């Protein structure tokens with residue numbers, strides 16, 4: 001990893017002016033505009049019906065692209081440089097809330113999982129020595145890593161049992177849809193690494209991941225950071241197919257996955273700070 005390492009002490013954390021991290025749940029009853037648009041018009045699979053085009057195992061890409069253009073339209077309100085920092089922050093907050101609400105409609109665990117991965121990755125990025133600015137960006141990029149699951153059948157996402165081969169193939173499409181959904185925000189926020197980070201968050205160090213089968217450091221470091229946080233939260237949070245695992249089991253699983261699935265150095269730093277991360281994110285949820 002090319003980034004310079006830095007360990008942040010507990011003292012620095014206590015008074016260092018870091019962003020306050022809290023997990024917010026969004027009520028599904030009050031869907032904001034984008035979520036309503038996604039739910040009613042664009043992605044009718046959101047309540048468990050077949051995704052977008054009945055009879056297709058994967059969403060219709062052309063239809064989805066058109067839908068995404070509509071979702072992105074509110075962002076095209078002027079050149080990036082004409083937006084004030086406050087206006088940009090407002091758009092980001094609103095888009096994030098909209099998409100998290102839509103994810104919650106799709107599968108109950110998805111919005112909180114997404115927000116926690118954002119918070120975890122922001123903390124981990126800073127502990128890995130990435131700049132404070134980039135670390136802060138992880139909070140929204142991490143929250144959007146699974147947003148492409150909006151284009152996946154709700155039945156598949158909520159299925160308690162083992163997925164069929166076809167269902168697994170459908171799930172494997174979500175990072176590419178996440179990339180497409182994140183692109184307008186990434187352009188607005190001038191965040192050049194965001195799209196690749198979400199596209200590659202399911203790659204594996206040994207090349208066995210998807211969508212592109214990248215190996216080792218071919219995988220962008222930001223995607224490797226997301227992968228560790230995603231793996232942790234998948235084991236720590238409840239899913240339809242699995243209860244949360246004991247902390248000791250999760251630590252062992254992460255250590256076992258280091259080198260094959262996950263970046264060993266990032267796992268090491270993550271485990272070294274995990275107690276603190278849990279205090280900041282999981283005990284306040």
Ligand SMILES: [Fe+2]
Nearest residue numbers: 145146201202
């Ligand atoms: Fe994912």
Ligand SMILES: [Fe+2]
Nearest residue numbers: 113145146230
């Ligand atoms: Fe995830």
